[in-house]
Amino acid sequence: MRILLASLLAAAALPALAQTAPPPPPQPSAAEQAYDTTLVARLRDAALSDSMAWEITEGLTTEVGQRLAGTEAEARARAWSVKRLTAMGFANVRVEEFAMPVWERGREAAELLGPYPQKLVVAALGNSASTPAGGVTAEVISFPDVAALAAAPAEQVRGKIVYIGHAMPRTEDGSGYGVFGAPRRQGPTLASQKGALAIVIRSIGTDREHRNPHTGVMNFAEGATPIPAGALSNPDADQIERILARGQRPTLRLTLESRVTQGRSGNVIAEVTGRDPNAAPVLVSCHLDSWDLGTGAFDDAAGCGIVAAAAKRIMEAGTPARPIRIVWFGAEEVGLFGGLDYRARHGKEPHHALMESDFGADRVWKVDSRLGAERAIEARRLQRVLQPLGIVPGSLTETDGPDIGPMLADGLPGASLQQDGTRYFDIHHTPDDTLAMVDRKQLQQNVAAWTASLAVLAGPVEQRPAAPRRRRR
Numbered sequence: 001m002r003i004l005l006a007s008l009l010a011a012a013a014l015p016a017l018a019q020t021a022p023p024p025p026p027q028p029s030a031a032e033q034a035y036d037t038t039l040v041a042r043l044r045d046a047a048l049s050d051s052m053a054w055e056i057t058e059g060l061t062t063e064v065g066q067r068l069a070g071t072e073a074e075a076r077a078r079a080w081s082v083k084r085l086t087a088m089g090f091a092n093v094r095v096e097e098f099a100m101p102v103w104e105r106g107r108e109a110a111e112l113l114g115p116y117p118q119k120l121v122v123a124a125l126g127n128s129a130s131t132p133a134g135g136v137t138a139e140v141i142s143f144p145d146v147a148a149l150a151a152a153p154a155e156q157v158r159g160k161i162v163y164i165g166h167a168m169p170r171t172e173d174g175s176g177y178g179v180f181g182a183p184r185r186q187g188p189t190l191a192s193q194k195g196a197l198a199i200v201i202r203s204i205g206t207d208r209e210h211r212n213p214h215t216g217v218m219n220f221a222e223g224a225t226p227i228p229a230g231a232l233s234n235p236d237a238d239q240i241e242r243i244l245a246r247g248q249r250p251t252l253r254l255t256l257e258s259r260v261t262q263g264r265s266g267n268v269i270a271e272v273t274g275r276d277p278n279a280a281p282v283l284v285s286c287h288l289d290s291w292d293l294g295t296g297a298f299d300d301a302a303g304c305g306i307v308a309a310a311a312k313r314i315m316e317a318g319t320p321a322r323p324i325r326i327v328w329f330g331a332e333e334v335g336l337f338g339g340l341d342y343r344a345r346h347g348k349e350p351h352h353a354l355m356e357s358d359f360g361a362d363r364v365w366k367v368d369s370r371l372g373a374e375r376a377i378e379a380r381r382l383q384r385v386l387q388p389l390g391i392v393p394g395s396l397t398e399t400d401g402p403d404i405g406p407m408l409a410d411g412l413p414g415a416s417l418q419q420d421g422t423r424y425f426d427i428h429h430t431p432d433d434t435l436a437m438v439d440r441k442q443l444q445q446n447v448a449a450w451t452a453s454l455a456v457l458a459g460p461v462e463q464r465p466a467a468p469r470r471r472r473r
């Protein structure tokens with residue numbers, strides 16, 4: 001009886017279904033299907049034993065180390081990159097330079113003078129004002145979040161050092177960085193407008209156990225006087241909050257020295273020549289600069305290793321239909337200077353797709369793209385060739401990436417291979433961002449995903465005929 005009822009219901013539902021069911025998605029041609037299941041699959045699977053991405057990540061973080069934007073260290077990184085990309089056999093290796101303001105940290109210290117005198121671990125945020133010699137000393141006034149600071153009367157804040165808590169949770173997609181990053185982005189301006197002497201925030205990082213402060217850029221709103229702004233490591237923020245919970249009013253001496261100069265940065269660009277050199281290129285990118293606390297392995301030497309290794313693997317296999325343009329952007333961390341310079345020079349030129357790897361070195365778990373309705377077949381092919389790597393199909397209308405963000409906002413097409421960000425904000429912008437954090441197996445999975453993506457988006461790759469065997473004499 002139950003079966004009968006179910007089939008009756010199903011039959012009744014049929015006409016409605018027939019009216020609303022969407023048309024089946026468009027299918028790739030037989031030639032495209034054959035290409036995807038043979039050459040693309042072979043290139044993808046071979047990349048699972050890639051060593052080039054590791055060699056680049058290891059080389060850049062060992063031979064250059066930290067690469068703060070606009071400094072001589074970042075200039076050394078550009079020289080290193082030109083040499084490496086040229087040695088790898090890429091075409092048109094070049095640097096597009098630009099001028100920019102350079103912020104550099106100096107001496108840093110935070111010390112509670114009372115009620116329980118002790119040292120804390122702090123790092124200045126990018127663009128923090130410098131404290132005078134001897135630092136600033138004041139009572140700490142605490143706020144749970146930016147909204148509470150915004151609501152506080154100025155007379156409560158004036159002459160004090162503002163502290164904001166607002167601990168950030170771990171998430172796979174890293175989305176906590178948006179809302180929980182507000183104390184860094186808005187806190188310094190608000191504190192300055194209310195007359196605070198300085199501000200320290202709880203680190204915008206998810207490592208709650210280690211005494212690693214988390215840096216990052218912030219900008220004062222127009223008209224706001226820059227004040228010293230730093231981040232306490234999470235255990236030190238806990239310490240402040242425990243003291244406040246005892247009803248105490250801690251006094252802090254804060255030293256955050258820094259200087260601002262003028263410098264130069266630049267984008268390092270290299271290419272894989274396509275069969276049609278006039279075809280719109282597929283742009284694959286990362287950023288070459290890093291914060292100065294670690295060696296910038298996760299953020300973002302690994303990204304540079306991943307995209308260059310994938311492009312090299314395509315070049316070794318043969319000639320793609322379209323050019324592949326590798327861009328290692330300069331000065332991302334301090335305000336997307338490289339992405340904006342590239343956009344000013346090339347943003348009006350057609351690009352087949354924009355892609356960027358800048359979320360560490362852990363495995364890709366989802367692919368998003370925005371190639372346009374007319375390229376639905378290509379977008380679905382991209383999803384299919386990535387599935388054997390355990391990558392789930394994501395959005396077909398949304399994509400992202402920091403340096404390429406402004407050009408994506410202009411409407412250029414793009415794709416993003418979303419990495420597992422569960423531990424990204426434990427490491428990112430802290431002294432722990434070193435090669436020790438890079439997991440080689442997961443790095444290789446990234447290279448496989450990028451290689452397969454390039455084989456589709458820049459493809460088809462025309463294989464080089466095998467070299468004739470020399471007869472031994």
Ligand code: ZN
Binds near residue numbers: 287299300358
């Ligand atoms: Zn980054």
Ligand code: ZN
Binds near residue numbers: 429
């Ligand atoms: Zn970063």
